Amino acid sequence: MSAGSRAGDVILEVSNISLRFGGVKALTDISFDVREHEIRAIIGPNGAGKSSMLNCINGVYVPNEGSITFQGKTFSHMNSRQVAEMGVARTFQNLALFKGMSVLDNIMTGRNLKIKSNLLLQALRIGPAEREEIRHRQFVERIIDFLEIQAYRKTPVGQLPYGLQKRVDLGRALAMEPRILLLDEPMAGMNVEEKQDMCRFILDVNDEFGTTIVLIEHDMGVVMDISDRVVVLDYGKKIGDGTPQEVRNNEDVIRAYLGTSH
Numbered sequence: 727m728s729a730g731s732r733a734g735d736v737i738l739e740v741s742n743i744s745l746r747f748g749g750v751k752a753l754t755d756i757s758f759d760v761r762e763h764e765i766r767a768i769i770g771p772n773g774a775g776k777s778s779m780l781n782c783i784n785g786v787y788v789p790n791e792g793s794i795t796f797q798g799k800t801f802s803h804m805n806s807r808q809v810a811e812m813g814v815a816r817t818f819q820n821l822a823l824f825k826g827m828s829v830l831d832n833i834m835t836g837r838n839l840k841i842k843s844n845l846l847l848q849a850l851r852i853g854p855a856e857r858e859e860i861r862h863r864q865f866v867e868r869i870i871d872f873l874e875i876q877a878y879r880k881t882p883v884g885q886l887p888y889g890l891q892k893r894v895d896l897g898r899a900l901a902m903e904p905r906i907l908l909l910d911e912p913m914a915g916m917n918v919e920e921k922q923d924m925c926r927f928i929l930d931v932n933d934e935f936g937t938t939i940v941l942i943e944h945d946m947g948v949v950m951d952i953s954d955r956v957v958v959l960d961y962g963k964k965i966g967d968g969t970p971q972e973v974r975n976n977e978d979v980i981r982a983y984l985g986t987s988h
């Protein structure tokens with residue numbers, strides 16, 4: 727079911743990252759790697775540092791120490807736009823969609839970085855701009871079919887149930903044609919059926935688009951079935967790293983999870 731058997735070379739390497747907010751050590755000396763095509767989960771109880779880690783990878787936070795290597799290029803900090811241009815897209819725990827805009831238009835916003843024609847040509851919809859728009863629309867339609875949301879193409883996103891909004895957010899990120907997709911608690915707040923759907927879509931994205939996926943989650947159960955390898959954080963430190971089976975049997979991980987309500 728998982729992509730482990732075809733995981734390739736290391737595409738992303740996090741090296742000795744530490745991050746502090748005043749006196750709070752959000753991350754302490756975290757290192758791990760992500761291989762091409764794999765589904766890599768970062769799990770941990772509340773406040774473990776998962777979101778902080780994701781925000782260091784996608785350029786929102788500047789780590790106090792450490793570096794990140796993406797496709798062979800090492801950087802201690804890049805801004806969010808540079809990271810996006812290198813092929814890293816993300817979804818958000820608190821949805822970042824335009825609620826009054828249609829599903830189609832929301833997903834189209836994910837193409838913005840890829841639109842090359844100038845604004846005047848776009849506004850007039852002439853020549854190359856028109857051809858370019860048709861190409862982008864075709865790609866967006868492919869995503870809409872893939873995510874099985876054809877029936878809601880013209881529906882304002884704010885009118886959709888939460889699980890479908892999360893799917894649109896995934897579509898917006900996919901529209902960027904990312905090499906790496908960062909998913910911030912993609913199953914949070916969902917019912918069982920919505921969680922199953924989202925798991926299926928994550929596996930399909932990984933399989934059909936070949937996208938490398940890094941997802942964070944605090945519920946250990948849901949990620950164990952779909953992940954190739956799992957990093958476990960607790961109080962900002964890495965306490966486990968390995969296959970789901972290895973992580974499940976790790977004494978420190980068991981202790982961290984038994985000590986919380988998860």
Ligand SMILES: Nc1ncnc2c1ncn2[C@@H]1O[C@H](COP(=O)(O)OP(=O)(O)OP(=O)(O)O)[C@@H](O)[C@H]1O
Nearest residue numbers: 747750752770771772773774775776777778779944
């Ligand atoms: N912007 C910030 N300012 C100050 N402290 C912060 C900030 N962001 C995170 N922290 C602190 O850093 C630590 C790690 O938080 P983080 O949100 O990364 O954890 P998390 O594992 O994502 O938690 P959750 O599962 O609850 O989302 C926590 O102690 C948190 O209070």
